[in-house]
Amino acid sequence: MSSPQGFTVEIDESEGDSVSILVKGELDMSATPGLTEAIGRAKDRGRITLDLSGVTFLDSSAIGALVACGREVSEGGGRLEIGPRSDIVNRVLEITGLAETSEAFDVLPGDG
Numbered sequence: 001m002s003s004p005q006g007f008t009v010e011i012d013e014s015e016g017d018s019v020s021i022l023v024k025g026e027l028d029m030s031a032t033p034g035l036t037e038a039i040g041r042a043k044d045r046g047r048i049t050l051d052l053s054g055v056t057f058l059d060s061s062a063i064g065a066l067v068a069c070g071r072e073v074s075e076g077g078g079r080l081e082i083g084p085r086s087d088i089v090n091r092v093l094e095i096t097g098l099a100e101t102s103e104a105f106d107v108l109p110g111d112g
Contacts, residue, residue: 007031009038017046020083024054027062035062039069039080046078049108052085058092070104080105 007025019042023035042048050066052058070080082093082105093099093107101107 007034009034011038011042013042013045018049019045019047020049020051022051022054026057027052027055028057028059029061032061032065036065036069039073043069043073043076043078047081048073048078049081049083051083052089055086055089058089063092063096063098067098067102067104070102073105074103082107084108084110 007027007030008023010022012020012022021035021038021042025031027035039048039050066080066082073080082089085093090099090110098104099107
């Protein structure tokens, strides 16, 4: 799925009980529904790993969606993981206090 701003989401369901979601572009208010939809489609698979290494911008709506989706996945018995990520994403997670594992999601080790 893609949006006019160059935002894309690719879902890799090749692993049994886990799903990888590759996100690229600007993750802002107009793109957040695409990410939420992708996570929602995968939430029953167990573990969802987000690859945010291609994200060039991240706003508060995206942070809110990550927290809300992570909580929903956890309530369903799964786990959302923030995997590879860009320096921009790292910085926003640090600023917001979400750079470490929380009730909403796990932040995997990575150097951006």
